[in-house]
Amino acid sequence: KAGVTQTPRYLIKTRGQQVTLSCSPISGHRSVSWYQQTPGQGLQFLFEYFSETQRNKGNFPGRFSGRQFSNSRSEMNVSTLELGDSALYLCASSGYNEQFFGPGTRLTVL
Amino acid sequence: KQEVTQIPAALSVPEGENLVLNCSFTDSAIYNLQWFRQDPGKGLTSLLLIQSSQREQTSGRLNASLDKSSGRSTLYIAASQPGDSATYLCAVSSSGGSNYKLTFGKGTLLTVNP
Numbered sequence: 001k002a003g004v005t006q007t008p009r010y011l012i013k014t015r016g017q018q019v020t021l022s023c024s025p026i027s028g029h030r031s032v033s034w035y036q037q038t039p040g041q042g043l044q045f046l047f048e049y050f051s052e053t054q055r056n057k058g059n060f061p062g063r064f065s066g067r068q069f070s071n072s073r074s075e076m077n078v079s080t081l082e083l084g085d086s087a088l089y090l091c092a093s094s095g096y097n098e099q100f101f102g103p104g105t106r107l108t109v110l
Numbered sequence: 111k112q113e114v115t116q117i118p119a120a121l122s123v124p125e126g127e128n129l130v131l132n133c134s135f136t137d138s139a140i141y142n143l144q145w146f147r148q149d150p151g152k153g154l155t156s157l158l159l160i161q162s163s164q165r166e167q168t169s170g171r172l173n174a175s176l177d178k179s180s181g182r183s184t185l186y187i188a189a190s191q192p193g194d195s196a197t198y199l200c201a202v203s204s205s206g207g208s209n210y211k212l213t214f215g216k217g218t219l220l221t222v223n224p
Contacts, residue, residue: 004153006153031210033210033211033212035212035214042214042215042216042217043199043201043212043214044214045211045212045213048210048211050210055210056210056211058211088151090153090154092154092210092212094210097141097142097159097161098144098156098159099144099156099210099212100156101146101153101154101155101156102153103152103153104152104153106151
């Protein structure tokens with residue numbers, strides 16, 4: 001069974017730009033969650049989608065948004081990038097209880 | 111608000127030693143607790159999942175325990191190997207809300223020296 005895949009793996013953007021990250025969950029999993037990992041704050045929950053609906057949202061500004069498609073693939077978008085958005089963005093999929101993480105997308109904002 | 115703390119922040123041990131990593135959480139109303147491993151620059155690998163009704167889980171050389179009433183979990187690693195070197199993260203999902211929202215500790219950086 002293929003694991004969680006995330007694309008792209010690395011991104012370099014400049015301040016003010018926007019970015020879209022993609023996540024494909026494990027086949028059969030309907031829940032996709034997104035997390036931001038930084039050295040200072042650690043891992044922080046962004047949002048969770050289930051059957052194309054956002055079920056939960058963390059404490060992030062509205063510049064961070066996401067969506068989920070009918071095949072459970074998910075995208076997250078960050079608009080008007082700031083230097084502080086530089087982080088490893090991790091996606092997790094879940095079928096029931098356990099969460100399985102992808103390799104992450106490393107975003108660098110210059 | 112759920113808070114998760116992991117002690118110690120870093121640990122260095124010689125190969126072959128048994129070790130214990132600690133995790134504590136402030137709100138005992140959890141749905142489950144999960145231990146992960148993270149290698150530098152990589153994603154998270156799930157090690158063990160303990161449901162709130164369980165006391166422990168075992169996988170190979172790993173054993174995780176859960177004491178929900180005291181808000182504590184431990185990860186025991188037997189006969190440590192250099193390949194165990196990584197950051198170990200503890201995460202809880204809280205009952206009453208989304209079971210899929212994990213609150214993470216800051217992790218324990220483990221180094222096993224040959």
